[in-house]
Amino acid sequence: MQSQDVAPRPAPASDDPVVDVERAEAALVEHYPRLVRLAYLVLPPSLGRNRRVVTAHSLTQRALPRGRAAATPVIPAQSTGRESDPGYALLRLRVLRTALEADRPLKRLAWPKRSQLPPLLPQIWGLRLFPRSGGADELALDQRLSALSGPARAAYVLRGLEKLDDGDVCEVLDAAGVDYVDEALEEADTVPAQYALLDSPEFDPCSLQARPTDLMRRRQHMKAALAAGAALLVSGALLGLPGEGWGPEGPAAPSYAQNPAAEAALDPAQLTRVPALAWQSSARTDFSVWPPRGDLARDSALLRRALAVWARPGETVQVSATPGTPAGGPPGAPQLLYAGTVDNARVVILYDGLRIARYAEPTDGTAGAALDFSRVDGASRAEASAVVLSRADGNVRYLLAPWVRKAAERDLLKSRTGAMDLSVTDGVTTPMASPVTQQTGSCTSWNTLQLTDSTGTRLLTDLSELVPARLTTGRPGAVKEAAGAAALRTWAPYSCWLGALRSAGVRTVNAWAYARQALPDGTGSAEWLCTRAETWRGGGERVLAQFRTPGATHAAVAAKGQNVAACGARDPHVLAGVLWKAQTGDWYLLAAGARDTDSIRATGGVDGTSRGSLLTVRAEQGARAELKGTLDSGRSISGLG
Template identity: 55%
Template sequence: MEQQATAPRPRTAPDAVIDIDRAEAALIEHYPRLVRLCYLVLPPALGRHRRVLTAHALVQRALPRTRPGAGEPAPAGDPGYAYVRLRVLRAALDAARPRGRFALPRPGQLPPPVPQVWGLRLFPRSGGADELALDQALGRLSAPARAAFVLRAVELGADREVRALLDAAGVEDPGAAIAEATAIRVPPGSREGTLLNSVEFDPCSLQARPTDLMQRRRRTRAAAIAVAASAVCGALLLALTGGPGPDGAAAPPYTRNAAAEQALDPGLLTRAEPGGWQHADRPGFASWPARGSRADDTALLRRALAVWARPGPGVHVTATPGTPTGPAAGPPQLLYAGEVDSAVVVLLHDGLRVVRYAEARGGGGAGAAALDFARTDAADADTATAVVVGRTDGNVRYLTAPWVASAAVRDLLAPGRPARPLRRDADGVTDPVAGPAAAGDCSAWPALQLGPRLATDLGELVPARLTTGAPGSSASSPGAWAHTACRLQPLRSQGVRAVNLWHFAHQRLPGAAGTGDWYCTRAETWRGAGSRVLAQFQPPGARPAAQAAVVGRAEDSPACGPRSPHALAGGLWRSASGAWYALAAGSEDVASITAAGGVHGTEPGPTAFWPAPPGARARLSGRLRDGGAVAPLR
């Protein structure tokens, strides 16, 4: 039951009046932080879409209409931020208070007029099982207790400060709220703010999904028919009787689909034969046997199939780009059902997608759940090596393919460091593996060594395969990624199937400065579109893990791929003596390179350089040995 927050009690006017311009600057500077605080305090019963919009609306209305004066406390530290934070907290607690039967709704208890979104559902990205468990635990707290928990974890360090802020926000019994927040059981990392600062609770980093398109279409069609029918009937009745006639319409009847009904029956789930992958024409997810301690739990499987077919408002749904989230056309295949950390996980496959269903462990399906989709059509033994079964505090557990004989973890930025063996249980579930760090922190890049294959986590269900060599190569050389691994960061959550690194040229630099290296990184997606290509240059003398400079890029391009196995790139380079040069390099089949614009000249062979003024922009073109042309990556 929600604890009520009473109206704030009057206080003595502070010695210093807070300037409204300073408060506005603090709101703009700390806007994501304030919206996260408001989102976490608002009642979960609103649903994630409504909570996101309400949190943004309340923060945007936090500035007063007049300058703050008497009755508004002037907090220590940053007065502007503390003042706006207090107003946001008051508004969130006020929105969470129960409304009397005949009382008017308060701000935040009705859908906000702005921001307004039509035809889309907005919600933060889903985290792992621990984030899901924390969200459920916070939902069981009263609004003041949620505020106490969040303030203590991410805003204030001492209970004394939390108590003072809750008292200023109008909470009737701050001590009881703190006690309630202290007593709740939460996953590790929750009370230190680690989980609360994850993407699960970030209402400024959102995913967009359409509303129920079929239902919306039926309602629109029904409304149009009703309006037309009303107009016709009204006109006839007015013509005959001179008075208004009745108005009404019915939605079209729902037609049951036999295939869809079969997809909801756990008894009809398909299961690959154990060991069938050994004689499959092309081993892939379709040849994975069903594994896990809950593979025969009919009630769990029924819940997973039902949530897949009709996800409710409490289900966190994510999907890689280009992946449909609709129900299966028929009975899917069971890959895994078991307990992973604090969650119960079911992995399913329908030939096009791998689907992960997760619910809190011991909850029996009550409360929120998570549903993740990843497109995996045409997966083979090289790309169907592992699937993520759980994420906790930046660590990942994988279910490995039955043909993976050994598993290890290695750091791509430390090629001289040996791989660390990775333990797996009898079902093939690995111990936790640290995932790549967030953007801006690339001190290490963990990768999975699964037998002879190399893969890395890019924030999706299926890790991306890493290969090295000329286009079409299947080799996996971990040491080749030392200067380019951090460039994988922008590929997160893009539906990447495989990334190939091609060391396409060595170039002797002018002035006996040594040899520079040219790389082309090509990322291909499961959907066949949206490929990304980067050209990079590494000067000599760099430290082992120094990242090569990006000198060209392209999207949806065949460059550096099997359809166009060529490369050409260029850039400016400054020698140790201070002289500037325009460098250019192509793959081995490039016969000559021409520069125009800020630099002029033509050089035979796959590499070239010309003296250039600082900031010069050269237009490059290349000629292949067979007479064809090759365009540069810009």
């Protein structure tokens, strides 16, 4: 058996000018998964994933020559000196030719070709088939390939999947009937050469997932076509199926479950609705005491669609979730936080004790519905103060907790400017500029949400998630809200770093100025700051040690770490170093630890020792050093990163 990792190459035409059916059939059986993958990748994405899968299998199966005694010419060889299989070369050419034909528009005065029509076989009733989902890289590549023309897509796939050089690609495309081969190669060059991703399950139409089709719509068509008496019998049977008694469920996939508990969780009448003033007497102050708000809070049809999509998102629903957020429907009847019309969309916010779910659909229909999840288990009063309600035109609106008394917008980068008040109506703020979209080039501002309640004032920032992250300052274990004048001055030079934390499931970010160090050229003192981002899932924490010289508006990253305890409540210590060039042109290794650092030692490319928490040693440009520190307790620590 030949390996399927690298495609077999055909022999020279002079050695074997024809291929009989038996040889082609053997090649089809042996290399069927590769041929189907090739067809799937070249077929136009406009067909949709389900039809691309079925069509890819259909084209591959029809690639076999007709007749038991037929003999078919072989295309010229693409290379010599490799293991050959002219049967595979023939099938690849036929598959490629028909896949490219499927991408060509129908002509008014010509009969359509077989490949331009929906496949008669195979057909699967009641199911939609599509490959397993890959990662973000595969999704991005699929989007780039969908923007290419059919020949350019074929060129990219022949390069990456078949491992052909450009000369061989030109011969295959020319044999497949492509008119402008050079233009196809140039267009394929616009997509990064991420050829290894073509072997991903994302593009494997032989390893499939199945989901039901829209059975309710099909049943309606069937009932309309039947006689009145038969239609009544069929209707009576269908009324007993789950979901039918609740009415249309919009973009949700159909349900086959007949689990009473699961059905109750999707019944709008069973939604938990907390009384408006329950938070005032509750021992808890988190999302569990938010009352329902919004002008559509009693719209049963909208709530039914939101619940159904949460449990069974259809193929057209755009679903996103922060890292570590479990998938699946609610375990029981969730709590309603909001249902209303916001920025030309109908929005529903639900909470199930673990997650916030946001369902949004256009006001003129359900096409383009979106479902977003964020994990919020164990949220405190400060972290349960706001939820992102909508984003539009670079702005963001928030739904605020009932205990919030005042909301304002503050530019974190400009600590001396005041906050601009936001109007709040039924818990919904007026739009404010979101840092998610405003940071397209140089970082000149970072707008945050400033909230005030009976316990004080705090800052939250939008990081492309449903729940904004809370900002704090101070030594780990004794942090405070980043709202006072000193805290704002601490955060200002480091706020642009927050852009690196988008969509990472961040819960809180703390900034701790742990040391100041006199510069050896006498130009002032530099500041060392440790920023630590904690996540909702309790893992994936990111830590940065940053270094800022006098007068600098932004800081330099000196060291970083991930999934480390440093600079956190469990290990409130940090040690980091940086190579720094003085105005005299001399280079130095500068290092700093927290106040309880007894000594620091540098080894490797730089050798030096200091007593105390600061180290200054002459160094050469580009030198690399390893840092070790000793705490007052005698414990040893290593340099971050």
